[in-house]
Amino acid sequence: xxxxxxxxxxxxxxxxxxxxxxxxxxxxxxxxxxxxxxxxxxxxxxxxxxxxxxxxxxxxxxxxxxxxxxxxxxxxxxxxxxxxxxxxxxxxxxxxxxxxxxxxxxxxxxxxxxxxxxxxxxxxxxxxxxxxxxxxxxxxxxxxxxxxxxxxxxxxxxxxxxxxxxxxxxxxxxxxxxxxxxxxxxxxxxxxxxxxxxxxxxxxxxxxxxxxxxxxxxxxxxxxxxxxxxx
Amino acid sequence: xxxxxxxxxxxxxxxxxxxxxxxxxxxxxxxxxxxxxxxxxxxxxxxxxxxxxxxxxxxxxxxxxxxxxxxxxxxxxxxxxxxxxxxxxxxxxxxxxxxxxxxxxxxxxxxxxxxxxxxxxxxxxxxxxxxxxxxxxxxxxxxxxxxxxxxxxxxxxxxxxxxxxxxxxxxxxxxxxxxxxxxxxxxxxxxxxxxxxxxxxxxxxxxxxxxxxxxxxxxxxxxxxxxxxxx
DNA sequence: ACAAAAGTGTTGACATTACACCCATGC
DNA sequence: GCATGGGTGTAATGTCAACACTTTTGT
Numbered sequence: 001x002x003x004x005x006x007x008x009x010x011x012x013x014x015x016x017x018x019x020x021x022x023x024x025x026x027x028x029x030x031x032x033x034x035x036x037x038x039x040x041x042x043x044x045x046x047x048x049x050x051x052x053x054x055x056x057x058x059x060x061x062x063x064x065x066x067x068x069x070x071x072x073x074x075x076x077x078x079x080x081x082x083x084x085x086x087x088x089x090x091x092x093x094x095x096x097x098x099x100x101x102x103x104x105x106x107x108x109x110x111x112x113x114x115x116x117x118x119x120x121x122x123x124x125x126x127x128x129x130x131x132x133x134x135x136x137x138x139x140x141x142x143x144x145x146x147x148x149x150x151x152x153x154x155x156x157x158x159x160x161x162x163x164x165x166x167x168x169x170x171x172x173x174x175x176x177x178x179x180x181x182x183x184x185x186x187x188x189x190x191x192x193x194x195x196x197x198x199x200x201x202x203x204x205x206x207x208x209x210x211x212x213x214x215x216x217x218x219x220x221x222x223x224x225x226x227x228x229x230x231x
Numbered sequence: 232x233x234x235x236x237x238x239x240x241x242x243x244x245x246x247x248x249x250x251x252x253x254x255x256x257x258x259x260x261x262x263x264x265x266x267x268x269x270x271x272x273x274x275x276x277x278x279x280x281x282x283x284x285x286x287x288x289x290x291x292x293x294x295x296x297x298x299x300x301x302x303x304x305x306x307x308x309x310x311x312x313x314x315x316x317x318x319x320x321x322x323x324x325x326x327x328x329x330x331x332x333x334x335x336x337x338x339x340x341x342x343x344x345x346x347x348x349x350x351x352x353x354x355x356x357x358x359x360x361x362x363x364x365x366x367x368x369x370x371x372x373x374x375x376x377x378x379x380x381x382x383x384x385x386x387x388x389x390x391x392x393x394x395x396x397x398x399x400x401x402x403x404x405x406x407x408x409x410x411x412x413x414x415x416x417x418x419x420x421x422x423x424x425x426x427x428x429x430x431x432x433x434x435x436x437x438x439x440x441x442x443x444x445x446x447x448x449x450x451x452x453x454x455x456x457x458x459x460x461x462x
Numbered sequence: 463a464c465a466a467a468a469g470t471g472t473t474g475a476c477a478t479t480a481c482a483c484c485c486a487t488g489c
Numbered sequence: 490g491c492a493t494g495g496g497t498g499t500a501a502t503g504t505c506a507a508c509a510c511t512t513t514t515g516t
Contacts, residue, residue: 007281011238012314012325050238053323057314079328081312083288092284094243094325095448096312163509165495182497183479207486234478413470413505437466438513469512477504485496 010092014060015048015133016078017097018069020104020120021157021170027122028174032129033068033115034125040123040130041091047135048095049114052147061098075101075156077147079140086130097136099143101156148174149231155214163186163201163209171231185222187231193218233301233443233458234414241323245291246279246364248310248328248371249300251335251351252388252401258353260335261368261404263360264299264346270320271361277368279326280345291374292329306332306387308378310371326363330371330378332387380462383424386445394432394440397457402462 014087018031032044045066053061061076079097079222087093121127121140128134147153155162168184171177190196193215200208223229249262263275272366278299282291290309310328318324338347352358359365378384385401386393395439399415402408424446431439453458 007242007283008240010241010243010284012280012323032508035470051241052238053241054304054316056316057312078311079324080309086285091239092243094312094327096314096325126334163495180480182481183496185496186498204494205488206489207495213423218343228384394468411506411508412468413508416469417471435467436515438468438515440468463516465514465516470510471508473507475506477502479502479513480500481498482499483497485494487495488490489492489508 002227003176006151010094011050011053013095014051014057015046015095016061016064016100016135017046017137018065018100019101019144020107023166026169026173029120030123030126031118032121033118036114036116043130044127046126046133047115057096060096065100068100068109068118069177070108070110075153078188079143082132082136084132088102097140099140101153102159105159111231145175150216150229152219154219161197161213163211165209178209193222234324241325243282244279244324244326245282245288246277246328246367247292247295247331247337248277248324248368249296249331249333250375251333251338253335257400257404260351260403261354261357262349264349267347269344271439273360276361277357278346283452288327296331299340299346300333301339301341301351302337306384310374313363313367315363328367328371330374332384334388334390336390376406383450383460383461392428392442392444394442396440426451
Protein backbone atom coordinates (compact mmCIF):
# COMPACT_ATOMS: atom_id res chain seq x y z
CA UNK A 1 0.00 0.00 0.00
CA UNK A 2 1.40 3.43 -0.86
CA UNK A 3 1.77 5.71 2.09
CA UNK A 4 0.62 9.19 1.23
CA UNK A 5 1.17 11.72 3.96
CA UNK A 6 -2.51 11.83 4.82
CA UNK A 7 -2.08 8.62 6.85
CA UNK A 8 0.58 10.22 9.02
CA UNK A 9 -1.59 12.65 10.92
CA UNK A 10 -2.80 10.61 13.88
CA UNK A 11 -1.49 10.83 17.41
CA UNK A 12 -0.60 8.12 19.91
CA UNK A 13 -1.25 8.48 23.60
CA UNK A 14 -0.72 6.26 26.59
CA UNK A 15 -3.00 6.12 29.59
CA UNK A 16 -1.95 4.49 32.82
CA UNK A 17 -4.32 2.75 35.20
CA UNK A 18 -2.05 2.95 38.24
CA UNK A 19 -3.24 0.82 41.13
CA UNK A 20 -2.04 0.67 44.72
CA UNK A 21 -3.27 -1.21 47.73
CA UNK A 22 -3.87 0.71 50.93
CA UNK A 23 -3.39 -1.57 53.93
CA UNK A 24 -4.71 1.10 56.26
CA UNK A 25 -8.26 1.16 54.95
CA UNK A 26 -8.04 -2.11 53.00
CA UNK A 27 -8.90 -0.52 49.68
CA UNK A 28 -7.61 -0.93 46.17
CA UNK A 29 -6.96 2.58 44.89
CA UNK A 30 -6.49 4.09 41.48
CA UNK A 31 -4.48 7.18 40.71
CA UNK A 32 -6.40 10.02 39.07
CA UNK A 33 -5.23 13.46 38.05
CA UNK A 34 -6.79 16.75 37.09
CA UNK A 35 -5.93 17.72 33.55
CA UNK A 36 -3.68 20.75 33.30
CA UNK A 37 -4.66 21.57 29.72
CA UNK A 38 -7.58 21.55 27.37
CA UNK A 39 -9.48 19.58 26.28
CA UNK A 40 -11.24 18.96 29.61
CA UNK A 41 -8.80 21.15 31.54
CA UNK A 42 -9.24 20.66 35.29
CA UNK A 43 -11.34 17.52 34.99
CA UNK A 44 -10.47 14.10 36.34
CA UNK A 45 -8.62 11.66 34.11
CA UNK A 46 -6.17 8.80 34.09
CA UNK A 47 -2.56 9.93 34.00
CA UNK A 48 -1.31 9.84 30.44
CA UNK A 49 -0.23 11.91 27.55
CA UNK A 50 0.59 12.09 23.90
CA UNK A 51 3.67 10.24 22.77
CA UNK A 52 6.40 11.77 20.65
CA UNK A 53 6.78 10.07 17.28
CA UNK A 54 10.22 8.81 18.24
CA UNK A 55 9.37 7.88 21.84
CA UNK A 56 8.84 4.30 23.00
CA UNK A 57 5.63 3.63 24.87
CA UNK A 58 7.43 1.95 27.77
CA UNK A 59 9.39 5.13 28.14
CA UNK A 60 6.28 7.27 28.04
CA UNK A 61 4.64 5.13 30.73
CA UNK A 62 7.72 5.31 32.93
CA UNK A 63 7.96 9.06 32.60
CA UNK A 64 4.32 9.63 33.34
CA UNK A 65 4.15 7.41 36.39
CA UNK A 66 7.48 8.63 37.69
CA UNK A 67 6.58 12.27 37.29
CA UNK A 68 3.38 11.83 39.29
CA UNK A 69 4.44 9.27 41.91
CA UNK A 70 8.22 9.64 42.03
CA UNK A 71 8.61 5.89 41.50
CA UNK A 72 11.41 4.61 39.28
CA UNK A 73 10.63 0.94 38.83
CA UNK A 74 7.21 -0.62 38.85
CA UNK A 75 5.23 -3.37 37.19
CA UNK A 76 3.42 -2.49 33.99
CA UNK A 77 1.77 -4.34 31.15
CA UNK A 78 -0.12 -3.23 28.10
CA UNK A 79 -3.88 -3.72 28.40
CA UNK A 80 -5.02 -2.84 24.90
CA UNK A 81 -5.53 -0.04 22.42
CA UNK A 82 -8.59 2.20 22.55
CA UNK A 83 -9.26 3.46 19.09
CA UNK A 84 -12.71 5.00 18.70
CA UNK A 85 -12.52 7.66 16.03
CA UNK A 86 -14.31 10.20 18.18
CA UNK A 87 -12.68 9.44 21.52
CA UNK A 88 -10.61 12.64 21.42
CA UNK A 89 -11.95 16.02 20.31
CA UNK A 90 -8.65 17.25 18.83
CA UNK A 91 -8.27 14.58 16.17
CA UNK A 92 -7.47 10.92 15.78
CA UNK A 93 -5.76 9.88 18.97
CA UNK A 94 -5.29 6.19 19.62
CA UNK A 95 -4.69 5.48 23.28
CA UNK A 96 -2.70 2.47 24.43
CA UNK A 97 -3.72 1.61 27.98
CA UNK A 98 -1.27 0.26 30.55
CA UNK A 99 -1.91 -1.45 33.85
CA UNK A 100 0.63 -0.26 36.44
CA UNK A 101 1.09 -1.52 39.98
CA UNK A 102 2.93 0.42 42.67
CA UNK A 103 3.64 0.12 46.35
CA UNK A 104 1.80 2.89 48.13
CA UNK A 105 4.60 3.55 50.62
CA UNK A 106 7.04 4.41 47.80
CA UNK A 107 4.70 7.01 46.37
CA UNK A 108 5.10 10.73 46.70
CA UNK A 109 2.34 12.41 44.75
CA UNK A 110 3.42 15.66 43.11
CA UNK A 111 2.02 17.98 40.49
CA UNK A 112 3.66 17.63 37.13
CA UNK A 113 3.65 19.58 33.90
CA UNK A 114 0.46 17.89 32.72
CA UNK A 115 -1.18 16.53 35.85
CA UNK A 116 -2.29 18.60 38.79
CA UNK A 117 -3.64 17.42 42.13
CA UNK A 118 -3.04 13.72 41.67
CA UNK A 119 -5.05 11.70 44.15
CA UNK A 120 -5.83 8.11 45.09
CA UNK A 121 -9.43 7.02 44.79
CA UNK A 122 -10.85 3.74 46.06
CA UNK A 123 -11.69 1.86 42.88
CA UNK A 124 -15.31 1.51 43.95
CA UNK A 125 -15.65 5.24 44.62
CA UNK A 126 -14.15 6.42 41.37
CA UNK A 127 -15.89 9.48 39.95
CA UNK A 128 -16.60 9.73 36.23
CA UNK A 129 -13.64 10.53 34.06
CA UNK A 130 -13.13 12.35 30.78
CA UNK A 131 -12.71 10.83 27.31
CA UNK A 132 -13.24 7.06 27.44
CA UNK A 133 -11.22 6.77 30.63
CA UNK A 134 -14.06 5.09 32.54
CA UNK A 135 -14.02 2.34 29.95
CA UNK A 136 -10.24 2.10 30.08
CA UNK A 137 -10.36 1.89 33.87
CA UNK A 138 -12.94 -0.89 33.81
CA UNK A 139 -10.91 -2.86 31.31
CA UNK A 140 -7.68 -2.42 33.27
CA UNK A 141 -9.35 -3.42 36.54
CA UNK A 142 -10.75 -6.57 34.92
CA UNK A 143 -7.28 -7.37 33.64
CA UNK A 144 -5.87 -6.89 37.13
CA UNK A 145 -8.51 -9.19 38.61
CA UNK A 146 -7.77 -11.80 36.00
CA UNK A 147 -3.99 -11.59 36.22
CA UNK A 148 -3.88 -11.50 40.02
CA UNK A 149 -4.99 -15.15 40.05
CA UNK A 150 -2.42 -16.40 37.59
CA UNK A 151 0.58 -14.12 38.07
CA UNK A 152 2.36 -13.09 41.27
CA UNK A 153 1.16 -9.50 41.03
CA UNK A 154 -0.01 -9.16 44.62
CA UNK A 155 3.61 -8.80 45.69
CA UNK A 156 3.95 -5.68 43.54
CA UNK A 157 1.30 -4.05 45.70
CA UNK A 158 2.69 -5.06 49.11
CA UNK A 159 5.88 -4.24 50.96
CA UNK A 160 8.72 -6.65 50.27
CA UNK A 161 7.96 -8.13 53.69
CA UNK A 162 4.31 -8.90 54.23
CA UNK A 163 2.09 -11.02 56.43
CA UNK A 164 -0.30 -13.71 55.25
CA UNK A 165 -3.35 -11.92 56.64
CA UNK A 166 -2.32 -8.86 54.60
CA UNK A 167 -1.91 -10.95 51.48
CA UNK A 168 -5.22 -12.69 51.95
CA UNK A 169 -7.08 -9.44 52.55
CA UNK A 170 -5.50 -7.95 49.44
CA UNK A 171 -6.79 -10.86 47.37
CA UNK A 172 -10.22 -10.62 48.94
CA UNK A 173 -10.43 -6.89 48.32
CA UNK A 174 -9.19 -6.89 44.74
CA UNK A 175 -11.14 -9.95 43.67
CA UNK A 176 -14.15 -9.08 45.79
CA UNK A 177 -14.38 -12.60 47.22
CA UNK A 178 -13.71 -14.44 50.47
CA UNK A 179 -11.09 -17.11 50.98
CA UNK A 180 -10.96 -19.75 53.64
CA UNK A 181 -7.94 -18.90 55.79
CA UNK A 182 -6.61 -22.42 56.08
CA UNK A 183 -7.07 -23.31 52.43
CA UNK A 184 -5.50 -20.03 51.34
CA UNK A 185 -2.47 -20.60 53.54
CA UNK A 186 -2.05 -24.21 52.48
CA UNK A 187 -1.88 -23.12 48.85
CA UNK A 188 0.84 -20.61 49.69
CA UNK A 189 2.74 -23.16 51.74
CA UNK A 190 3.41 -25.12 48.54
CA UNK A 191 5.06 -22.08 46.95
CA UNK A 192 8.70 -22.37 47.88
CA UNK A 193 9.37 -18.88 46.56
CA UNK A 194 7.30 -17.45 49.40
CA UNK A 195 9.82 -17.45 52.21
CA UNK A 196 9.49 -17.06 55.94
CA UNK A 197 11.74 -14.16 56.95
CA UNK A 198 11.82 -15.38 60.57
CA UNK A 199 10.72 -11.89 61.53
CA UNK A 200 7.37 -10.81 62.88
CA UNK A 201 5.23 -7.73 62.47
CA UNK A 202 5.98 -4.89 64.91
CA UNK A 203 3.72 -2.39 66.63
CA UNK A 204 0.51 -4.28 66.32
CA UNK A 205 -2.03 -4.64 69.00
CA UNK A 206 -2.39 -8.40 69.43
CA UNK A 207 -0.48 -11.45 68.36
CA UNK A 208 2.09 -10.36 65.76
CA UNK A 209 1.98 -12.08 62.36
CA UNK A 210 4.99 -13.66 60.71
CA UNK A 211 6.59 -11.73 57.87
CA UNK A 212 7.12 -13.40 54.51
CA UNK A 213 9.04 -12.43 51.41
CA UNK A 214 8.47 -13.17 47.72
CA UNK A 215 11.68 -14.48 46.17
CA UNK A 216 11.65 -13.35 42.54
CA UNK A 217 14.69 -15.43 41.58
CA UNK A 218 13.24 -18.64 42.97
CA UNK A 219 9.95 -17.88 41.27
CA UNK A 220 11.48 -17.43 37.84
CA UNK A 221 13.43 -20.68 38.24
CA UNK A 222 10.21 -22.46 39.20
CA UNK A 223 8.38 -20.93 36.29
CA UNK A 224 11.03 -22.11 33.83
CA UNK A 225 10.50 -25.59 35.19
CA UNK A 226 6.85 -25.25 34.19
CA UNK A 227 5.28 -24.51 37.54
CA UNK A 228 2.33 -22.15 37.23
CA UNK A 229 1.13 -19.58 39.72
CA UNK A 230 -2.50 -19.90 40.72
CA UNK A 231 -4.65 -18.61 43.56
CA UNK B 232 -1.01 18.82 27.76
CA UNK B 233 -0.99 21.20 24.80
CA UNK B 234 -1.23 19.46 21.48
CA UNK B 235 1.13 20.97 18.96
CA UNK B 236 0.87 19.50 15.49
CA UNK B 237 4.09 17.57 15.89
CA UNK B 238 2.19 14.91 17.85
CA UNK B 239 -0.20 14.37 14.97
CA UNK B 240 2.17 12.79 12.50
CA UNK B 241 1.99 9.11 13.35
CA UNK B 242 0.10 6.47 11.43
CA UNK B 243 -2.14 3.65 12.61
CA UNK B 244 -2.23 0.29 10.94
CA UNK B 245 -4.09 -2.91 11.56
CA UNK B 246 -2.69 -6.35 10.95
CA UNK B 247 -4.88 -9.41 10.87
CA UNK B 248 -3.79 -12.86 11.92
CA UNK B 249 -6.47 -14.77 10.03
CA UNK B 250 -6.69 -18.41 11.01
CA UNK B 251 -8.63 -21.24 9.43
CA UNK B 252 -8.76 -24.94 10.13
CA UNK B 253 -8.29 -27.33 7.26
CA UNK B 254 -10.11 -30.57 7.96
CA UNK B 255 -8.58 -32.20 4.92
CA UNK B 256 -4.99 -32.18 6.15
CA UNK B 257 -5.79 -31.45 9.81
CA UNK B 258 -3.76 -28.27 9.92
CA UNK B 259 -4.32 -24.86 11.42
CA UNK B 260 -3.51 -22.37 8.70
CA UNK B 261 -2.72 -18.70 8.64
CA UNK B 262 -3.41 -16.34 5.78
CA UNK B 263 -0.36 -14.58 4.34
CA UNK B 264 -0.11 -12.17 1.45
CA UNK B 265 2.61 -10.75 -0.77
CA UNK B 266 2.90 -7.02 -0.36
CA UNK B 267 1.84 -5.06 -3.41
CA UNK B 268 3.80 -1.94 -2.46
CA UNK B 269 7.00 -0.80 -0.85
CA UNK B 270 8.35 -1.11 1.73
CA UNK B 271 9.03 -4.82 1.29
CA UNK B 272 7.09 -5.03 -1.97
CA UNK B 273 6.50 -8.65 -2.94
CA UNK B 274 7.51 -10.10 0.40
CA UNK B 275 5.31 -12.13 2.71
CA UNK B 276 3.29 -10.35 5.38
CA UNK B 277 0.12 -10.49 7.40
CA UNK B 278 -2.82 -8.86 5.66
CA UNK B 279 -3.23 -5.34 6.94
CA UNK B 280 -2.93 -1.75 6.06
CA UNK B 281 -2.82 1.81 7.21
CA UNK B 282 -6.01 3.20 8.67
CA UNK B 283 -7.57 6.46 7.58
CA UNK B 284 -7.75 9.01 10.37
CA UNK B 285 -11.54 8.86 10.37
CA UNK B 286 -11.83 5.10 9.91
CA UNK B 287 -12.75 2.72 12.72
CA UNK B 288 -10.41 -0.21 13.25
CA UNK B 289 -13.24 -2.72 13.18
CA UNK B 290 -14.09 -1.37 9.77
CA UNK B 291 -10.53 -1.60 8.58
CA UNK B 292 -10.29 -5.21 9.74
CA UNK B 293 -13.55 -6.11 8.02
CA UNK B 294 -12.49 -4.51 4.76
CA UNK B 295 -9.10 -6.16 4.74
CA UNK B 296 -10.34 -9.65 5.51
CA UNK B 297 -13.29 -9.32 3.18
CA UNK B 298 -11.21 -8.04 0.29
CA UNK B 299 -8.84 -11.01 0.56
CA UNK B 300 -11.22 -13.82 1.53
CA UNK B 301 -14.60 -12.58 0.37
CA UNK B 302 -16.04 -13.23 3.82
CA UNK B 303 -18.55 -10.78 5.27
CA UNK B 304 -18.93 -11.81 8.90
CA UNK B 305 -16.29 -13.47 10.99
CA UNK B 306 -14.99 -13.53 14.54
CA UNK B 307 -12.33 -11.00 15.44
CA UNK B 308 -10.79 -9.63 18.59
CA UNK B 309 -8.02 -7.18 19.26
CA UNK B 310 -4.80 -8.83 20.37
CA UNK B 311 -2.70 -5.82 21.28
CA UNK B 312 -0.79 -2.87 19.91
CA UNK B 313 2.72 -3.22 18.52
CA UNK B 314 4.50 0.05 18.98
CA UNK B 315 8.26 -0.21 18.51
CA UNK B 316 9.52 3.10 17.20
CA UNK B 317 11.53 1.45 14.44
CA UNK B 318 9.07 -1.23 13.40
CA UNK B 319 8.21 0.58 10.15
CA UNK B 320 10.77 2.25 7.89
CA UNK B 321 8.46 5.02 6.70
CA UNK B 322 7.82 6.64 10.07
CA UNK B 323 5.98 6.02 13.30
CA UNK B 324 3.37 3.41 12.57
CA UNK B 325 1.61 1.76 15.48
CA UNK B 326 0.04 -1.53 14.48
CA UNK B 327 -3.01 -2.90 16.23
CA UNK B 328 -3.13 -6.65 15.78
CA UNK B 329 -6.38 -8.57 15.39
CA UNK B 330 -7.06 -12.26 15.70
CA UNK B 331 -9.57 -13.35 13.04
CA UNK B 332 -11.17 -16.76 12.63
CA UNK B 333 -12.84 -17.89 9.43
CA UNK B 334 -14.38 -21.04 8.05
CA UNK B 335 -12.20 -22.30 5.24
CA UNK B 336 -15.11 -23.38 3.06
CA UNK B 337 -16.48 -19.79 2.93
CA UNK B 338 -13.17 -18.44 1.69
CA UNK B 339 -12.41 -17.39 -1.84
CA UNK B 340 -8.90 -16.00 -1.96
CA UNK B 341 -8.48 -13.13 -4.41
CA UNK B 342 -5.87 -10.50 -5.11
CA UNK B 343 -6.76 -7.09 -3.79
CA UNK B 344 -5.42 -3.60 -4.18
CA UNK B 345 -2.78 -4.13 -1.52
CA UNK B 346 -2.37 -7.89 -1.27
CA UNK B 347 -1.32 -10.18 -4.05
CA UNK B 348 -1.20 -13.97 -4.09
CA UNK B 349 -2.83 -14.57 -0.73
CA UNK B 350 -2.20 -18.10 0.49
CA UNK B 351 -2.83 -20.35 3.47
CA UNK B 352 0.21 -21.62 5.33
CA UNK B 353 0.18 -24.29 8.02
CA UNK B 354 1.04 -22.35 11.16
CA UNK B 355 4.04 -24.58 11.82
CA UNK B 356 5.41 -24.06 8.30
CA UNK B 357 5.10 -20.32 8.25
CA UNK B 358 8.02 -18.60 6.49
CA UNK B 359 9.56 -15.47 7.93
CA UNK B 360 7.56 -12.31 7.47
CA UNK B 361 8.38 -8.65 7.09
CA UNK B 362 8.27 -5.93 9.76
CA UNK B 363 7.54 -7.46 13.18
CA UNK B 364 4.88 -9.74 11.71
CA UNK B 365 6.54 -12.89 13.02
CA UNK B 366 6.18 -11.50 16.50
CA UNK B 367 2.59 -10.45 15.87
CA UNK B 368 1.81 -13.93 14.53
CA UNK B 369 3.31 -15.63 17.58
CA UNK B 370 1.33 -13.40 19.91
CA UNK B 371 -1.92 -13.94 18.03
CA UNK B 372 -1.41 -17.70 17.94
CA UNK B 373 -0.78 -17.75 21.68
CA UNK B 374 -3.95 -15.75 22.18
CA UNK B 375 -5.86 -18.24 20.05
CA UNK B 376 -4.49 -21.16 22.05
CA UNK B 377 -5.43 -19.45 25.27
CA UNK B 378 -8.89 -18.36 24.19
CA UNK B 379 -9.78 -21.66 22.55
CA UNK B 380 -9.91 -23.25 26.02
CA UNK B 381 -12.16 -20.63 27.58
CA UNK B 382 -14.31 -19.34 24.72
CA UNK B 383 -16.33 -21.26 22.14
CA UNK B 384 -14.03 -20.25 19.28
CA UNK B 385 -13.61 -23.71 17.79
CA UNK B 386 -17.06 -23.37 16.26
CA UNK B 387 -15.92 -20.33 14.28
CA UNK B 388 -13.43 -22.58 12.53
CA UNK B 389 -15.78 -25.47 11.74
CA UNK B 390 -18.86 -25.81 9.60
CA UNK B 391 -22.09 -25.09 11.40
CA UNK B 392 -22.62 -28.84 11.52
CA UNK B 393 -19.60 -30.75 12.74
CA UNK B 394 -18.72 -34.11 14.23
CA UNK B 395 -17.13 -34.71 17.60
CA UNK B 396 -14.04 -36.37 16.08
CA UNK B 397 -13.57 -33.22 13.96
CA UNK B 398 -13.94 -31.01 17.00
CA UNK B 399 -11.52 -33.06 19.06
CA UNK B 400 -8.91 -33.13 16.31
CA UNK B 401 -9.21 -29.37 15.91
CA UNK B 402 -8.50 -28.90 19.62
CA UNK B 403 -5.60 -31.32 19.48
CA UNK B 404 -4.07 -29.63 16.46
CA UNK B 405 -4.46 -26.06 17.64
CA UNK B 406 -3.38 -26.74 21.22
CA UNK B 407 -0.79 -29.31 20.20
CA UNK B 408 -1.99 -31.80 22.81
CA UNK B 409 -3.90 -35.06 22.98
CA UNK B 410 -7.27 -35.52 24.61
CA UNK B 411 -8.84 -38.71 25.84
CA UNK B 412 -11.81 -39.35 23.60
CA UNK B 413 -14.21 -40.33 26.38
CA UNK B 414 -13.22 -37.52 28.72
CA UNK B 415 -13.44 -34.98 25.89
CA UNK B 416 -16.90 -36.15 24.89
CA UNK B 417 -18.18 -36.24 28.44
CA UNK B 418 -17.20 -32.60 28.88
CA UNK B 419 -19.12 -31.65 25.75
CA UNK B 420 -22.12 -33.69 26.79
CA UNK B 421 -22.67 -31.27 29.68
CA UNK B 422 -22.88 -28.33 27.27
CA UNK B 423 -26.54 -28.08 26.37
CA UNK B 424 -25.76 -25.55 23.67
CA UNK B 425 -24.02 -28.27 21.68
CA UNK B 426 -26.97 -29.95 20.02
CA UNK B 427 -27.35 -33.24 18.24
CA UNK B 428 -28.73 -32.47 14.77
CA UNK B 429 -29.99 -36.06 14.38
CA UNK B 430 -28.08 -36.13 11.12
CA UNK B 431 -24.95 -38.04 10.30
CA UNK B 432 -21.91 -37.39 8.17
CA UNK B 433 -22.24 -38.44 4.52
CA UNK B 434 -19.78 -39.94 2.06
CA UNK B 435 -17.31 -41.31 4.54
CA UNK B 436 -15.68 -44.62 4.36
CA UNK B 437 -16.60 -46.28 7.62
CA UNK B 438 -19.09 -45.68 10.36
CA UNK B 439 -20.55 -42.20 9.91
CA UNK B 440 -20.25 -39.76 12.81
CA UNK B 441 -23.18 -37.83 14.24
CA UNK B 442 -23.42 -34.17 13.33
CA UNK B 443 -23.71 -31.55 16.06
CA UNK B 444 -24.48 -27.86 16.04
CA UNK B 445 -23.35 -25.01 18.32
CA UNK B 446 -26.40 -23.03 19.42
CA UNK B 447 -25.21 -19.45 19.91
CA UNK B 448 -28.46 -18.29 21.51
CA UNK B 449 -28.47 -21.05 24.10
CA UNK B 450 -24.81 -20.36 24.81
CA UNK B 451 -25.33 -16.68 25.46
CA UNK B 452 -28.25 -17.45 27.78
CA UNK B 453 -26.07 -19.94 29.66
CA UNK B 454 -23.24 -17.45 29.88
CA UNK B 455 -25.53 -14.80 31.34
CA UNK B 456 -26.44 -17.32 34.02
CA UNK B 457 -22.75 -17.48 34.92
CA UNK B 458 -21.82 -20.72 33.22
CA UNK B 459 -18.28 -20.65 31.87
CA UNK B 460 -16.91 -22.40 28.83
CA UNK B 461 -13.89 -24.58 29.45
CA UNK B 462 -12.10 -27.38 27.61
C1' DA C 463 -16.75 -61.31 7.33
C1' DC C 464 -13.53 -57.87 7.82
C1' DA C 465 -11.46 -53.37 8.24
C1' DA C 466 -11.75 -48.98 10.21
C1' DA C 467 -13.36 -45.33 12.77
C1' DA C 468 -17.44 -44.07 16.03
C1' DG C 469 -19.16 -44.50 20.25
C1' DT C 470 -19.68 -45.69 25.34
C1' DG C 471 -18.70 -46.28 31.84
C1' DT C 472 -16.09 -47.15 35.68
C1' DT C 473 -12.42 -46.58 38.86
C1' DG C 474 -8.64 -44.43 41.40
C1' DA C 475 -5.98 -40.32 42.19
C1' DC C 476 -5.90 -35.82 43.16
C1' DA C 477 -7.56 -31.24 44.24
C1' DT C 478 -10.90 -28.41 46.55
C1' DT C 479 -13.98 -27.30 50.02
C1' DA C 480 -15.91 -27.05 54.58
C1' DC C 481 -15.21 -26.60 59.21
C1' DA C 482 -13.53 -25.24 64.95
C1' DC C 483 -10.22 -24.71 68.18
C1' DC C 484 -5.75 -23.32 70.41
C1' DC C 485 -1.95 -19.71 70.49
C1' DA C 486 0.64 -15.52 71.25
C1' DT C 487 0.69 -10.99 72.44
C1' DG C 488 -0.55 -6.19 74.59
C1' DC C 489 -2.99 -4.12 77.83
C1' DG D 490 -6.61 -12.79 82.76
C1' DC D 491 -8.91 -11.17 78.92
C1' DA D 492 -9.58 -9.50 74.39
C1' DT D 493 -8.11 -9.93 69.76
C1' DG D 494 -6.45 -11.46 65.64
C1' DG D 495 -2.77 -15.25 64.22
C1' DG D 496 -2.17 -19.77 63.34
C1' DT D 497 -3.16 -24.90 62.54
C1' DG D 498 -5.42 -30.39 60.46
C1' DT D 499 -8.82 -33.57 58.90
C1' DA D 500 -12.72 -35.51 56.56
C1' DA D 501 -15.97 -35.28 52.65
C1' DT D 502 -16.79 -33.99 48.19
C1' DG D 503 -16.04 -33.01 43.50
C1' DT D 504 -13.04 -33.00 39.54
C1' DC D 505 -9.85 -35.02 36.38
C1' DA D 506 -7.21 -38.79 34.29
C1' DA D 507 -6.59 -43.42 32.92
C1' DC D 508 -8.27 -47.22 30.70
C1' DA D 509 -10.74 -51.38 26.62
C1' DC D 510 -14.34 -53.01 24.35
C1' DT D 511 -18.63 -52.90 21.37
C1' DT D 512 -21.06 -50.75 17.42
C1' DT D 513 -21.79 -49.25 12.87
C1' DT D 514 -20.87 -48.83 8.31
C1' DG D 515 -18.75 -49.81 3.39
C1' DT D 516 -16.59 -52.97 0.78
